[in-house]
Amino acid sequence: MALRKLVAGNWKMNGDRAALSELDSIDAAAEAHPGVDVAICPPFTLIVPATGRAPGLAIGAQDCHTAISGAHTGCISAEMLRDAGARYVIVGHSERRTDQHESDAEVRAKAEAAIAAGLVAILCVGETEAERDAGRALDVVRGQLQGSIPPAGTGETLVVAYEPVWAIGTGRTPSVADVAEMHAAIRATLGGLLDGEGAAVRILYGGSVKPSNAAELMAVPDVDGALVGGASLKAADFEPIIAAAAA
Numbered sequence: 627m628a629l630r631k632l633v634a635g636n637w638k639m640n641g642d643r644a645a646l647s648e649l650d651s652i653d654a655a656a657e658a659h660p661g662v663d664v665a666i667c668p669p670f671t672l673i674v675p676a677t678g679r680a681p682g683l684a685i686g687a688q689d690c691h692t693a694i695s696g697a698h699t700g701c702i703s704a705e706m707l708r709d710a711g712a713r714y715v716i717v718g719h720s721e722r723r724t725d726q727h728e729s730d731a732e733v734r735a736k737a738e739a740a741i742a743a744g745l746v747a748i749l750c751v752g753e754t755e756a757e758r759d760a761g762r763a764l765d766v767v768r769g770q771l772q773g774s775i776p777p778a779g780t781g782e783t784l785v786v787a788y789e790p791v792w793a794i795g796t797g798r799t800p801s802v803a804d805v806a807e808m809h810a811a812i813r814a815t816l817g818g819l820l821d822g823e824g825a826a827v828r829i830l831y832g833g834s835v836k837p838s839n840a841a842e843l844m845a846v847p848d849v850d851g852a853l854v855g856g857a858s859l860k861a862a863d864f865e866p867i868i869a870a871a872a873a
């Protein structure tokens with residue numbers, strides 16, 4: 627089943643108000659390709675101005691807390707993100723799994739909080755280079771999915787992003803055959819965890835997606851879009867990726 631593709635940009639800890647000018651032509655590119663969903667996940671500080679500046683784009687966040695509110699200094703809840711105008715939130719990014727020691731159980735709780743707040747959770751999984759070299763990539767990702775997929779997730783509320791850690795920000799990508807093998811394994815695992823809904827959950831590829839490789843990645847079976855880091859910061863790089871997803 628061909629699912630509607632989603633191209634999401636993760637700005638990570640980059641961007642100030644001046645950078646929002648990039649959204650003008652990204653918004654126009656999204657409008658020019660109505661068959662593709664386009665989202666930008668800027669830092670928290672830019673969510674409100676981003677929604678005001680680019681009403682045609684879906685805006686997302688890069689993390690949320692597991693609780694709705696309370697004594698959690700410095701944290702942001704999914705409800706707050708929804709109130710700010712966000713529609714998506716990334717959970718379980720490998721940078722947070724490493725830097726903030728987030729576990730699969732915590733990632734699942736964040737995804738559940740996001741869905742309860744009416745957001746779409748983009749849940750990230752992916753193996754390290756050592757795990758791939760040891761032949762464990764499929765097992766590692768299956769384990770992450772089993773530990774973190776919310777059982778109530780549907781095609782409307784949940785997106786999975788496969789991001790091999792060693793491909794993030796390195797310019798390296800897995801072979802098309804390796805991406806195909808992993809996405810097929812993720813699809814099968816989702817089927818086991820979510821029954822019929824597993825076929826409706828979009829599976830994005832992320833890790834050094836750029837204009838020069840987007841077309842071949844988007845053509846891989848069960849690649850339902852991309853989660854893009856560095857190449858989402860500049861409209862000139864992001865627009866061709868949107869176009870590749872639309873082709």
Ligand SMILES: O=C(CO)COP(=O)(O)O
Binds near residue numbers: 794797855856
């Ligand atoms: O981590 C990523 C997106 O979440 C990928 O980052 P790059 O596209 O910069 O490799």
